[in-house]
Amino acid sequence: MTPGSSSSGDLSGFSMTELFRIDADNQLTTLSEGLLALGSGVDASSVLEELMRAAHSIKGAARIVNVDAAVGIAHVMEDVFVSAQKNPGARFPQSRIDLMLKGTDLLRSVIFDTEPKPTAAEIAEFVRKCGLPADAEESSAPAPTPKPEPAKQELAAQEPQAAEASRSETQTRSVRIGSDNLDRLVSLAGENRITLNRANRFNKEAEEIATVQRSLLISLRGFAETFAGSPQAAEHLEDIRRKIAAAEDLAEQLRLGLDEYSFQISQLGNRLYTEALSCRMRPFADCVLSLKRLVRDLSRSLGKPCRLEVRGENTEVDRDILERLESTLTHLIRNALDHGIEPSHIRDAVGKDPQATITISAAHVSGRLVIRLSDDGRGIDPEYIRKEIVARGLISRVAASTLTFAEVMEFLFLPGFSMSNKVTEISGRGVGLDAVRSTAKALRGTIRVHSTLGAGTTFELSTPISQALARCLLVDIAGTPCALPLARIEGVANIPEEETHYTEGRQHCDWNGQRIGLINAAQVLEFEENQPLTSPLSVVIMSEAGKQFGVVVANFLGEEELLLQPLDSELGKIRDLAATSLMADGSPVLVLDDEDFLLSIRTLAGEGRLRVSKTDKHEDSDVAKHVLVVDDSLTVRELERKLLTERGYEVTTAVDGMDGLSTLREGKFDMVITDVDMPRMDGIELVEKIRANPHFRDLPVMIVSYKDRQEDRERGLEAGADYYLAKSSFHSDELARMVEQFIGPAYQS
Template structure:
């Protein structure tokens, strides 16, 4: 990192820590001995001292050092943080702000800092100390703390930095050649950048595998601890047995055996204690590595993602000229204001925005801004203003086009809807403002009676709507009579990562992009009403149609487990519906994995992704879902559950644990068994299977042999040795089909041995039925 970058980081650090210190000192004025506030202030001063030392700003080091000493003294009860002391410390905060604002070789004079240090030291030592503090040439204002932050990294600071005299280090010069080098642009192929982002995303997912692995190792540590206790108990038992021998009869063979046994046990205990110590150390190292790997992978992904981002201004170059030309052709006066030019936008999204934004801007000039004479009659300036703004908020990109024109003529819009036979006159009269405005996005819809070079063809707003939907976004319009119209696009920050609601449908996880999710609800089953043969429920004063996700995906049959229904509300406006899912699994950021193009368009599915544990899931295409729901609401129903069916569904299914490190085999076995009604849980290796079988109840365990961490033979042996699990049926399914392999598995305690090379669907199902019967009794 160059010296200039370090200076920028220090400025950000000074700004942040000054705010923390200022807030903390004001809090200490109300509670002078609050330990949490004192600790926060001490840490802020300590971090600032380390940052100033790294950059080579000795006045910052001296200033932060004495303030840190003051807070440490207050923590220890040696320093009284009274109002006078806070006045001095706040003056120190002012100096910190000035040091952070200084540029180039300019900085706060050393003499001024020395005066502050002497005054603070004097007050800490109990001396009456009054010094005329020179006025600052750069007064601190509240605006300083409200500056936008371009940097979010803080300079690394060690927690155990020495507190001795601080060496002075000149700030390295940054030559013009170095400046040119730092901003040098390189051309990179798009597909290369996409591969880099894909690999970094996979790296991020893989790094998150370490945490559950480390947690599983903690279980191993607990097992070893239990083994140690068992050894201690055995050692005590043998010691008591040895002591009970008759000492007058001399050393008996049994006693001699006990002595040898005790010696061997002592050695085993010593080795076990050493193994436990080393395991503990390795676990600490693994946890540290997990943190470093996850942090590094996150940084790698963030940097790769940043390479895809471009400033919003890159897409706005020709808009000012276009607005001017359209306005002149319509004899209007219009000014375009662009806000958020530096807002970072995904490259692919930015490339798709030029045409939609052009449509919206032309629409604003033509339909929104009035003629100068009309504006003057309304008391407005003759020149209208159109504002194009881009901003980030709540994990989304918002782009708006607004004007200060006359708004939408709702009466004319109603007439156009009726004239185009899109609604009856009676129905159009009942439509709300929001429902009326949605008609603007219909294909071929226009409020112009004649076609001009600018409008009248009805191909503008529907094209905008289509593009927004393609990038998994949404488009809304609002207006105020005589005050203007606003079109707001909500788009994902990137097409590579999407925040999704994870739900379970027929035992499978699915991701629902949050941009299309209105609300999640848990509804009592009694709240579903049947009106005119269709099922509805009450939502924000409206009645919404409702279906199940099983009907949309044609996946299994929905059976309500109880009286509560998990409902996802999707869509917008009149096209808003409720979809019932089995379970909510939370929200996650998903790295989007496009489906293979050879598959074509998969109905109801947009892409794939990997969850944090590496499990695959499908990302729903909610536009497809909405189209499917519209059909289902007409002739479909929310799979009603009669009393008899509900009772049958409540009967527990036979539970099977499938343990295999091959994803293909694991999924094949799971789907075969699930299709016959068994409740199937999967484990990715022997240790995962051992943890699962001990923490839950299963009617059958199906396991492979060759697996990492714990093989199938060892897993069978552990199950057979456990008093609580020894009666659980176990089937081995392995590629090893030699007689000796089969005998080894049966000797370990397996009830059935099936070779993968010879089994087919019915063979596996028949074997399972022979061992535990049908899925439901």
């Protein structure tokens, strides 16, 4: 159910309890907002009137549905507000605000039957405190039990409700609709919009038919007039002219009718689609009230005066996203108050307002929902974090010194990573920011940190506006239409192949003054490429943790807002794929999971298996040089394979001399690297057999062995090896340098 006015419309589907809860939810919101406003120093007279009316309405409605606990709580709260109204100009103390907020919490618990349920003793204690004078709340004197009101007063209790109902006639009415039904409605509206797009396509085809028809009619007129010289043809010619004119009028009427029909049905479909989507949307303000309460309570608990400023309260947010945003923003507020904001005496000493400010803003930016939470506290010291991650053994001191600010901030989101030295009720257990990151990922969003030391910190959360919709870039990957969500996309570019370069076997290009690596999307998704790419390369510029790279696709298909269709749960999680959808013309499209996609890229890069994006203009000289590595040690084989693959060489491995000789005969290789001590056939014998074969006589051969004595070297070189390298002392650069010296770089650019 959706809270709202229920004064008119068909309410037959609601029980009295449901109607009571709808009304009570509104009144409880009024109580919370009013009490928080009193705490901020507004004029009390107008606010107290609203508070009294809200408590009175809850009391009367609760009596009707026999929620006796709510009747008693609301009654004593009403007495407190009435008593305060009798003393205009008097201050409503913070202790009273705290007590009334406690009462609001108790009312919500008993009305909505939430856990933990208040005990009778807790309610009795609250009632007792409400009966005490404002300056004697801590006294142990019991408060008089409120007497039941006469039946006449029970009827009078309904009068404010009737007035409230009268005022809300023009407001939005509540209806009950299941979330599954709502999702199906949105899905059907999306399908309807696609059908309308097909109708538009048929309209264009009808226009083309009409154009052809007009051309044929013109030809027919010319044919008829050619034979107009004889008297017998005059009558037939006139008949043809009349039919031609009638056909032209009919074609024009058909075109105009289709245009009008297409416009009207398109407008209707778009309105249906927009209205269906709006049913899923709620204002950001729906989660703000609890955050205001959190800031008030937590700042008082920590002794750090703080106010919350909210911007963009009317920004529309998908209901599913809004439900998860509240806990996420709660984590960030706790983090800001506990870690970011300084005590008031420190703020005063450095010239800051002793009362800190936390600002939350919500807005739609480039088709996405962007939530920013900022504080004006001490900011984040990246050098302190560097020391912490080194001290915890997460990274070496040398590596830490090379991290950018964005990379340093990434450590804040690690599970178990906390900047607090002690565990409290608020923080110190290393949970919070990792939960924020997890929520952002689950919402197909991102979280970023911006901070200035001494000035404050901003967390920026970006998600799709709706979980049902995603603004995507449509691309062709190896003949398959795919959609990339715009969250990670920085831009697109057409890069001529001659402007790409190769470094250690990696292809890269320049974009906006930066050198970025290129990745073939077809390789990442393991799609079979039916034809080579064309130059210029179609490149999607993506970013992750401040780093940019280019994803090479076959072609750009445009940008579109897609209605996402989740994958069948029986399929399980399919790597790199988030959902499916239909494009405007009704064609199916795969929606990629950008997190999975980035993980696949990192995996390929870590294994050194990223290949060059080849086009139909590639020369044979650009094919990777092929190296055969022969060694009985799996560790050594993989080490050498990885070292060479990372530099672009194609590498094949063999487990001993006999396997190596067989592999050499079956393939085409540019160089052989072999060990000496191996079973079945050692490296010396392998080298001798290679040199004995006229096909391999000039093939470069390098021995890499732990045997480092002079006689071992001489024996290997006498067998025909071109170079002898000791395993105990070689470095990756040395191995790669010697391979390049013999056969050149992996690619010729």
